[in-house]
Every structure is written in C-alpha cells, then in structure tokens.
Amino acid sequence: MIDREALGSFLRHRRESLQPEDVGLMRGQRRRTSGLRREEVAGLCHMSSDYYARLERGTGPHPSEQMIASIAQGLHLTLGERDHLFRIAGHTPPPRGTDSEFVSPGLLRILDRLTDTPAEIITEVGDTLRQTPLGLALFGDASQRTGPGRSIGYRWFTDPAAREAYPVEERERLSRLYASGLRQLVALRGPGSRAAELAASLQDNADFRRVWDTQEVGVQPPEVKRFLHPAVGRLDLNCQTLLDPDQSHRLLVYTAVPGSDSHEKLQLLAVIGTQAIP
Numbered sequence: 712m713i714d715r716e717a718l719g720s721f722l723r724h725r726r727e728s729l730q731p732e733d734v735g736l737m738r739g740q741r742r743r744t745s746g747l748r749r750e751e752v753a754g755l756c757h758m759s760s761d762y763y764a765r766l767e768r769g770t771g772p773h774p775s776e777q778m779i780a781s782i783a784q785g786l787h788l789t790l791g792e793r794d795h796l797f798r799i800a801g802h803t804p805p806p807r808g809t810d811s812e813f814v815s816p817g818l819l820r821i822l823d824r825l826t827d828t829p830a831e832i833i834t835e836v837g838d839t840l841r842q843t844p845l846g847l848a849l850f851g852d853a854s855q856r857t858g859p860g861r862s863i864g865y866r867w868f869t870d871p872a873a874r875e876a877y878p879v880e881e882r883e884r885l886s887r888l889y890a891s892g893l894r895q896l897v898a899l900r901g902p903g904s905r906a907a908e909l910a911a912s913l914q915d916n917a918d919f920r921r922v923w924d925t926q927e928v929g930v931q932p933p934e935v936k937r938f939l940h941p942a943v944g945r946l947d948l949n950c951q952t953l954l955d956p957d958q959s960h961r962l963l964v965y966t967a968v969p970g971s972d973s974h975e976k977l978q979l980l981a982v983i984g985t986q987a988i989p
Contacts, residue, residue, distance in 0.1 A: 713801035715769040721799060723767050725786045726752050734787055735823025756785035776802050780813070787816040790957075809959040810905060814840055818955055818962050827981060829948070829965040835896060836905050837863035837889075840960065845977070848984045849940065849965070850876075864889035865909050868919040878937050878945070884930070890922040891930035936965070942983060943976040 727746035731738045734747070734755055753763040758778065765771030766782075774782070779800045783793040793813060794804035805811060814832055822830055822841055829849045832841040838861040839853035847853075859865045866873040867889050874882055896906035913919040938946045946967070953962040967973035 713773050714799045717799040719767045719769040721796065722782070725788065725792070729786065733820065752785060756782045774800055780805070784814060784819070787819050789816060809835055809900065811958055812838070812840055813958070814960060815955050815958060818953070818960060821953065821962060825964060829977070830963060832960055832962050835959040836893070836909060844984065845981050848980050849938065859909055859912055862909055864893055865913065868913055868916045876939055878939060881933070881937055884933065886918065886922050887927055888930045888932055890919060891927050894923070894926065895928050940980065943980050946973045946976055947971070948973060
C-alpha cells in the first residue's frame with residue numbers, strides 16, 4: 712500500500728536538497744527558494760505542477776510505476792533511493808542490472824553539463840535513454856522510437872533511414888560492427904536476454920544473416936565516426952565513451968577537432984537545432 716505521508720516527506724526532502732545546477736537548470740539572479748521549486752521538479756519529471764504538488768502534500772492519486780520512474784530520474788535519485796521511492800509509493804522496485812533503463816545520477820550530472828556538445832546515454836544494445844539538445848539535433852528524437860526499433864543495431868538492418876545518416880563507404884563496417892556486438896552480447900547475457908530477442912527477430916533479414924553467419928566477433932568501431940546530416944552535410948566526429956559498469960550504460964560524447972569544418976558545422980547545428988531534421 713502507498714504510504715502517502717512518507718512519500719510526500721521523501722519527495723519534499725529530495726527536492727529541497729537539490730540545487731538547479733545539480734539537474735542542469737540555470738540559477739536565476741533573484742532566486743530565494745532553498746532547493747528546487749515544485750514547478751521545476753514537475754518539469755523534470757514530465758508532469759503537471761499541480762500533480763506533483765499534490766503528491767508532496769499527500770493528497771494526490773496513487774502514482775503509477777511509470778510516474779514513479781519518471782520522478783526518480785527527474786530527482787536524480789540513486790538506485791537505493793529509487794527503490795525506496797517505489798516501495799513507499801506501493802510498488803515493487805524494477806529489477807537492477809543491464810535491462811534497467813534507470814540512468815545513474817552520476818551520468819545524468821555529466822550529461823546535464825554538456826549543453827553545447829552532442830552526447831547521448833545508451834544501453835548495451837543501443838537504446839538511447841537520454842540526449843543533449845545537440846545530440847537530439849544530430850541524431851533525431853530518440854523518445855519517438857518504440858519496440859525493438861529503439862536499438863540502433865536493429866534499426867540498422869530494418870530501417871533504410873538509419874543507414875542514410877552514414878557515408879556509403881562506412882556502412883559495411885558498421886553492419887559487421889552491429890552483428891559482432893550483438894553476437895557477443897548474446898553469449899554474455901544468455902538466451903533469455905534482450906540481445907537474444909533482437910538477434911532472433913533479425914534472423915529473417917537477409918543483410919543481417921549475411922554478416923551474422925560469418926560469426927565474426929571483436930569488430931571495433933572506427934576512431935572517427937562520419938555522419939551525413941540533412942542540413943549541415945558531412946561531419947567527422949571523435950567519440951569518447953564513459954561506462955557505468957553497474958548498468959552497462961554508456962555515455963557517448965561526440966567532438967570535432969577545433970577549427971575544422973566539422974567543428975563549424977556543429978556550431979551551426981547548435982543554432983538551427985531540431986529545425987534541421989525533417
């Protein structure tokens with residue numbers, strides 16, 4: 712059963728203990744609030760201010776598991792805090808591990824500071840969980856993707872638009888890379904894993920089977936990733952990776968050599984943003 716008093720108290724304490732900079736927000740010059748405002752938390756959690764305020768007061772409805780998950784991410788809770796929030800809200804905490812989509816507060820804090828850089832947080836099978844604004848402008852809005860199509864490896868073999876974002880000469884290597892990585896994950900996670908489900912769903916795809924049947928493993932990504940953007944053209948970017956070993960999530964940060972043509976195009980993309988994506 713939901714413990715409304717405990718839920719309201721916990722939410723209020725966590726809100727008041729956070730500062731705008733902790734969650735990627737700007738601090739106004741006339742700010743007097745200790746911690747975050749309720750409307751700021753509501754925005755971070757993708758809910759109305761009234762709904763969140765009622766939860767804090769203990770007068771709101773019983774929040775769903777999806778709503779509690781959104782609150783946990785919005786408040787940058789740790790895994791332990793997330794599990795506690797689920798329990799006092801009357802729900803069983805989601806499983807931890809590689810199938811979890813809960814992003815650690817450490818990765819979120821880094822991502823929040825990359826306001827002028829393309830970056831994204833992905834799962835081990837290539838589902839994008841979070842994006843910076845410039846990451847969204849470069850790759851499109853990942854929140855619109857559903858089902859197996861959330862995985863870049865799956866989209867690569869099933870959606871021609873996924874390949875159009877890369878030069879023709881890069882595509883064969885990327886096919887080998889995605890098939891190789893998926894094969895290694897199936898061996899690592901086992902037959903009941905998400906990786907195994909994706910591999911099984913691709914068996915009728917001729918292009919996937921062509922590279923899958925070579926049983927190649929250990930293919931490494933190129934040092935420089937080359938993209939074809941519909942508005943700014945070709946971009947040559949380096950990709951730095953930060954791994955969360957507990958969840959197997961990866962923070963990918965894309966940078967261009969200062970002064971290069973790609974660097975100038977990234978600056979242009981920062982200005983035009985998602986308007987550049989048809």
